[in-house]
Amino acid sequence: MSKPTLLLIDDEERILRSLRMLFFVGYRVHMTTDPHEAIRILREEKIHVVVSDQRMPVMQGSELLRIARETSPATMRILLTGYSDLDASIASVNEGEVFRYLMKPWNAEEVKSVVAEAAAIAEASFAVQSHTETASDVAIAKPRVLIMDHDETTARTVHETLGDRCEIVWASDAQHAMEELAKQDISVVVSDLMLGETNVGYILKTIKQLNPQTQCIVVTTFNDTSRLIDLINQAQITRFLPKPVSKGIFARNLESMLERFHMVRSQPVLQKRQAVAPISDPQEQVQAGNFMGMLGRLRARIGA
Template sequence: MTADLPCVLFVDDEERILRSLRMLFRGRFEILTTTSGREAIDWVKRRPVHVIVSDQRMPEMSGVAVLREVAEHSPSTMRILLTGYADMDAVTDSVNEGEIFRFVEKPWNGVALVDSVAEAAGIAMSEFAAASRSAIPRDARAKSAEGGISFNAIAARVVVLDESGDLVALVRDLLPTAVHVAHATSLEAALDILAEKDVAMVVAQLASANGDVADSLKQLKRLRPATLSVVVSPLRDSRLVIGLINEGQIFRFLLNPPPRELLRRGLIAGLERHAEMRVASNLLRRHAVEAPRAEAATMPGRLLQAWRRLREAAITRIA
C-alpha cells in the first residue's frame, strides 16, 4: 500500500511526539519514525526518503547536525526542522548548514504542517524521478568550496546591497575576478540592477528587521526563485531569520561582521547552486516560499516604481 506514497521520516527523542505525528500523517504518506539521529541518517543512506522532519534538541546529535548529514548523503531529500526552541544559533545553523525548506515551531499547526510536508514531498518526488533518469546523480555534483569552481565565473553576476562599501569590498576580495560584482548603495538601486540584468545572487546588509530590505528579499524570491540571497546582519533576531527562511528561502544568514571563510563558502556554494538551477529547472521548486504571514508595509513610491520595472522585466524574459 505504501509503495506509491512519498516517504516521510520523523526524528524526535520523545515517543509521544512521534505518536502524534504518526496519527496526523497516517494514510497520507509512508511514515518512518525514530528517536535516533544516527538511525535516521542510516535510513537515508539505504533507501529513498522524500522528506525528513527532525526535532532540534536531541541528546545524541542536534537536528541541524542530522539534516546536514542527510543533505550530504541525499541532497534531494527535503529537510524540515521542527522545534520548540527557536534559539538564534539553531535558526542560523538550520539555513547555513541544513539548508532547510521550512522551520516549524512547536506546538505546530496541523494543517500547515501537513501542507508543508506535502509540498516538500511533491518536490522531492520530482527530483528523485529526475535523478533516476539522469546519468549523473545530483549528489555527485562538484563541491567547489573544497575544490575547483564548477560555475561559469564569467557569466555570474552578484549584487551587493551595502551603504558603507565595506561588505562589497570583502565580497570582491573573496570571489574570482571574473565574477561581476555590482554595488548598490540603496534598495532602489539594487532593484534597478535586478530589472536590467540576470543576477545569480544578492548579498544584502540588513540593519533593521522592520525595513524594506527583508520584505523585498521575500518578494524577490517569489518573482526570481533562481536568484539566491545571502543576508549579513548584526541582528540576533530569530523571528526575523525564521521569516526569511520560510517566506524568502534565503541561502545564508551571517552575523555582521561575517567570518571571511564562511562568507566565501556561502558565495561559492550559492553561485554553484544558481548554475545548477539554470541547467535543471526542476530544482527551482525547492525554493518555493510560504505566503507572507503579515501584511507587507506600504512601500514608498520610488520603491513601487522600481518593483514595477522589475516585474515588467520578469514578464519580458518569460515572453
C-alpha cells in the same frame, strides 16, 4: 505512484505518534527517537521528507539534517522545533539548508500542506537524480551579483572573490536595487538586513519570488531569531553569516553560492527545492506588492 515516505525524528515519542497519525492516510511513515537510527534509515530507504526536532539529547536537529543532506540529497528537510534560538536557526540555514523551519505547537493543516509540497518536490528530485540530467551549457550571460549593504568590507570581499567572473552591482538603497533588478536578473544577492533605514526583508522575499534561481546570502549584525526564521521560510536564504564574518569564510560561501546558482539554473527541479512560503507579515505583503508592481512597470519601460 507509490506513497511518499516520511521520516519523523523527535525525542518525545508522543510527538511522533501524533505526527504519524496526521500522515496516516497517503504516506508511509518511519519514525524514531534516535538520530543514529534515522541516519541508518536515510541510508537504506528512499525518504521523501525528513521532519526533525532541533533539541535532542544525542544530536541537534540541524546536525542531523546536515548529514541527511549528504546521505540523501533529494530528501527534503524540515525542522520542527519548540525552541527558537538563534544558533539553531543559523545552523539550520547554513548546515541543514532546510526547506522550512516550523514551530511547535504547529498548525496541523499547515504542516500537512508543507509536507505534501515537499514530498512532491522530492519525488521530482528523485526522478531527475535517476536520469542524471547534465547541465545544458547554453551561452550564458555573465552572472550578476547585487550587494545591498552599506558596509565597505562586504563590497570589497565580494569584488575580490567574484569580481573576475561576475558583474557586481552595489545598491545604495531600495530604489537603486529595484532599478538593477529591472535591468536584468540577479544571480547572487549579498545583503544586510538593514539598508540604511530600510528593512530589506521584503525585497529579499520578492527577489526569490521573482526568480527562484537567485541565491541569497545575508551578512548582518542584526540578530533576530523570528526574522531569520521568516527569511528561511519566505525568502529561502541560503546562507546567514553574522557580522563580523571572517573574510575566508565569506569568500568560501560566495564561491559556493555562485556554484549553486549555476547548478540551480541548469536543473530546474532544484529551483523548486527552494520554493518559498507566502509572505506572512501584512505590512511586508503590501511592500512586496508595491515593489513588484513598480518593478514590472520599470521592466516594461526598459525592456519594451
